[in-house]
Amino acid sequence: MLLPEPMSKILVVGTKDRLPASIELLYGLENVHVVDFSPDEEGFTLGSPLPAASDASHKLLKLRSMEKDLEVDETKFKEKVPISKIVPTIDSSIEQIETEMQGTIASKAAKQTRLTEAQSRKAMLEPFRSIDLDLSLYKGYDSLDVIAGYVHSNPEAQLKEALGGDLELFTNPDSTFIVAFVPVAKADEAQRVLVQSGFTEVPVPDGTGKPEQLASALEAEISGLSKELEEVETNIEKLRERHANFLLASDEHLSIVVEKAELPLRMGATEHAFVLEAWVPTADVSKVKKAFADKFNEDIHIEVLEEKARVDVHESKEEMKMEAGLSTAEAVTVPMSQETPVKLEHGKGVGRFAYYTKLLSTPRYNEVDPTIMVAIFFPIFFGLMVGDVGYGIPFTVLGYLGLKKAQSQEWRAIATMLFYGGICSIIFGLFLFGDMLGIEFTAAHADELSWSALLGIEFPHVLFNIGDFALQLGYYTKLGSVKILLYISLWIGVVHLLIGLFLGFYNQTIRHGLKHAIMEKFSWIMIMVGFALVALLVMIDVLIGGAPLELTDPRFVIGLILIVVGLLLAVKGEGGKAVIELPEVMSNVLSYTRLIAIGMSKAGMALAFNFIAIELIGGADPLMFIMGLMVFIVGHLMIFILAILSAGLHAIRLQYVELFNKFFEGGGLEFNPLRVIRKHTSEE
Amino acid sequence: MAEVGDGLVAIGAGLAVGLAGIGSAIAEASIGAAAVGAMAEDEKLFGKGLILTVIPETIVIFGLVVAILLWLNMGA
Numbered sequence: 217m218l219l220p221e222p223m224s225k226i227l228v229v230g231t232k233d234r235l236p237a238s239i240e241l242l243y244g245l246e247n248v249h250v251v252d253f254s255p256d257e258e259g260f261t262l263g264s265p266l267p268a269a270s271d272a273s274h275k276l277l278k279l280r281s282m283e284k285d286l287e288v289d290e291t292k293f294k295e296k297v298p299i300s301k302i303v304p305t306i307d308s309s310i311e312q313i314e315t316e317m318q319g320t321i322a323s324k325a326a327k328q329t330r331l332t333e334a335q336s337r338k339a340m341l342e343p344f345r346s347i348d349l350d351l352s353l354y355k356g357y358d359s360l361d362v363i364a365g366y367v368h369s370n371p372e373a374q375l376k377e378a379l380g381g382d383l384e385l386f387t388n389p390d391s392t393f394i395v396a397f398v399p400v401a402k403a404d405e406a407q408r409v410l411v412q413s414g415f416t417e418v419p420v421p422d423g424t425g426k427p428e429q430l431a432s433a434l435e436a437e438i439s440g441l442s443k444e445l446e447e448v449e450t451n452i453e454k455l456r457e458r459h460a461n462f463l464l465a466s467d468e469h470l471s472i473v474v475e476k477a478e479l480p481l482r483m484g485a486t487e488h489a490f491v492l493e494a495w496v497p498t499a500d501v502s503k504v505k506k507a508f509a510d511k512f513n514e515d516i517h518i519e520v521l522e523e524k525a526r527v528d529v530h531e532s533k534e535e536m537k538m539e540a541g542l543s544t545a546e547a548v549t550v551p552m553s554q555e556t557p558v559k560l561e562h563g564k565g566v567g568r569f570a571y572y573t574k575l576l577s578t579p580r581y582n583e584v585d586p587t588i589m590v591a592i593f594f595p596i597f598f599g600l601m602v603g604d605v606g607y608g609i610p611f612t613v614l615g616y617l618g619l620k621k622a623q624s625q626e627w628r629a630i631a632t633m634l635f636y637g638g639i640c641s642i643i644f645g646l647f648l649f650g651d652m653l654g655i656e657f658t659a660a661h662a663d664e665l666s667w668s669a670l671l672g673i674e675f676p677h678v679l680f681n682i683g684d685f686a687l688q689l690g691y692y693t694k695l696g697s698v699k700i701l702l703y704i705s706l707w708i709g710v711v712h713l714l715i716g717l718f719l720g721f722y723n724q725t726i727r728h729g730l731k732h733a734i735m736e737k738f739s740w741i742m743i744m745v746g747f748a749l750v751a752l753l754v755m756i757d758v759l760i761g762g763a764p765l766e767l768t769d770p771r772f773v774i775g776l777i778l779i780v781v782g783l784l785l786a787v788k789g790e791g792g793k794a795v796i797e798l799p800e801v802m803s804n805v806l807s808y809t810r811l812i813a814i815g816m817s818k819a820g821m822a823l824a825f826n827f828i829a830i831e832l833i834g835g836a837d838p839l840m841f842i843m844g845l846m847v848f849i850v851g852h853l854m855i856f857i858l859a860i861l862s863a864g865l866h867a868i869r870l871q872y873v874e875l876f877n878k879f880f881e882g883g884g885l886e887f888n889p890l891r892v893i894r895k896h897t898s899e900e
Numbered sequence: 901m902a903e904v905g906d907g908l909v910a911i912g913a914g915l916a917v918g919l920a921g922i923g924s925a926i927a928e929a930s931i932g933a934a935a936v937g938a939m940a941e942d943e944k945l946f947g948k949g950l951i952l953t954v955i956p957e958t959i960v961i962f963g964l965v966v967a968i969l970l971w972l973n974m975g976a
Binding site for chain 1: 946947948950951954955957958961962964965968969972
């Protein structure tokens with residue numbers, strides 16, 4: 217349960233006439249993770265795709281282009297079409313849809329091109345509309361230059377002066393657009409004058425006829441084209457509604473066909489045989505063997521190449537050689553690059569937290585899967601930081617709805633956090649802190665705000681006794697028992713970190729053996745315990761309680777010895793960097809004070825809002841009553857949303873940074889077996 | 901005089917949280933920017949980016965703890 221599933225590497229060998237049936241079987245088993253064949257082995261080449269691939273790819277190409285033309289959005293069509301309905305008619309159906317579409321798509325393209333042309337021509341003509349000159353009059357002069365463009369101010373006077381009257385000028389009614397006819401010789405002069413009026417030149421359009429008439433004709437054409445295009449779009453939409461399900465289903469079906477047909481590309485091949493290497497969970501090996509035997513009798517040979525050990529071959533080569541009597545050559549041929557795939561096995565509840573592990577990295581084959589740690593501590597830490605029934609209930613409800621409804625992985629992960637975190641918040645809110653929306657159920661002091669006083673119902677502070685232990689509604693208040701809560705949070709940190717270190721110790725024993733594990737991890741366990749004894753039990757009393765430091769205190773002496781011996785071991789195992797890492801022990805533990813600090817800050821904010829709101833509500837003024845209610849609702853909503861962010865982020869951070877650093881390496885390869893995932897088709 | 905002393909303690913507590921917060925913010929700003937950059941290259945780096953970004957968060961928690969201890973000793 218803690219380690220990923222044991223894996224075995226198998227070799228499948230058979231004759232090529234059995235290949236298609238073998239591929240079907242491999243996909244059907246859904247627990248075979250294929251290893252790409254490396255073609256440098258002598259006598260083997262890479263396999264070639266089955267003949268079905270090329271025909272199916274060809275059809276896929278057509279289908280995809282049709283989907284693109286019809287703008288099919290695959291998330292909008294969810295009907296599952298049985299394959300038996302697609303396969304027999306796939307060729308004729310594709311052809312039929314193609315002919316149906318051909319005219320529509322072509323006319324759409326043509327109309328769109330014409331529309332853009334007309335629009336750009338109209339845009340060119342637009343400024344000339346208000347100047348009543350035929351377009352043919354703008355061109356074809358030897359001694360005249362035509363200058364047209366926009367100006368900021370009317371340049372007529374300046375132009376006349378500069379050119380000595382050799383000028384014919386037309387302007388639009390508000391003098392922002394001009395057309396000037398000037399002698400070629402004076403064109404440069406005219407340009408210079410115009411620049412001062414902020415002139416930007418506009419090219420004169422080709423053609424003949426009055427611009428006004430041309431432009432109105434174009435306008436009519438554009439509106440006609442737009443209407444026609446709308447019609448074409450409705451046609452396309454009709455086509456889409458009619459054929460989208462078929463298109464998506466056949467696309468999926470053919471994609472699966474192609475994927476299966478191309479599997480030989482990952483195999484080795486000789487003229488008549490194929491070879492396939494794959495990882496299978498060790499527990500399933502016999503099942504795989506039986507499946508092949510049932511289907512092919514003895515025709516396909518399956519052999520287990522190795523059951524993957526957890527030892528790191530790379531580093532313990534020497535030891536392995538001595539222990540197992542392997543020759544160096546044999547030890548080296550185990551390729552390190554071929555990472556064993558990692559299959560994480562969880563129950564339904566813990567499995568929901570696997571997302572958080574994978575968000576960081578997939579665990580390696582030879583290390584503890586931390587998902588179960590996340591599943592235990594993440595909700596507890598979240599609950600401690602929120603610690604309020606009033607927020608816990610909506611969290612739980614939201615999380616429950618999310619788990620029911622949400623599809624995407626990310627939302628499901630957030631819902632998981634809210635649901636389990638919310639339950640923990642309710643538990644801590646009820647029994648540890650005993651408060652709801654920042655108000656305690658029963659007040660410790662008579663003058664404090666409490667639900668008993670507000671509602672006029674007497675809540676029993678002690679629910680019942682189990683032996684000497686009294687189960688109470690709240691033991692500590694977030695703002696009243698800060699010291700003791702902070703102290704408790706430090707011990708939570710020590711326990712959490714020790715769990716991490718023990719997991720790291722375990723990882724090291726399975727990877728490199730006990731000796732390495734003791735030097736690299738047990739050393740730190742000793743330091744951590746020593747730190748807890750010295751700092752948390754003795755020094756806290758001395759520094760904060762003001763007790764005298766007794767050097768003969770056994771806790772102090774044992775703690776110091778543990779730290780020194782642990783440090784020496786760590787230095788031997790890891791080198792000098794262990795000394796630099798020493799202060800990390802303290803900063804790691806102190807980091808857990810956030811568990812209480814964040815709860816406190818929430819409680820402080822709630823206190824402030826409650827204070828204002830109750831002051832307002834208590835008055836006789838109905839307006840003030842509404843104001844008070846608003847403050848209450850908005851304030852608590854704000855704390856509620858902040859709680860998701862801060863409690864969620866800090867709870868996961870304590871796992872990732874403090875806990876995982878003690879044992880987790882990650883970077884594993886996820887188990888990715890051959891299988892068919894159908895969204896738009898169904899098998900029958 | 902005790903009131904003045906309490907006031908100074910309160911100011912000290914405020915400075916402890918405020919300055920530690922600014923320190924965390926400066927550190928997280930540049931790390932966060934780099935993390936977002938890395939995520940743009942490869943979305944799988946979100947988890948690692950998140951961790952690196954929140955590491956300086958501890959500084960402000962230290963500040964908060966110091967402030968709480970000061971606050972508890974006020975009036976004493």
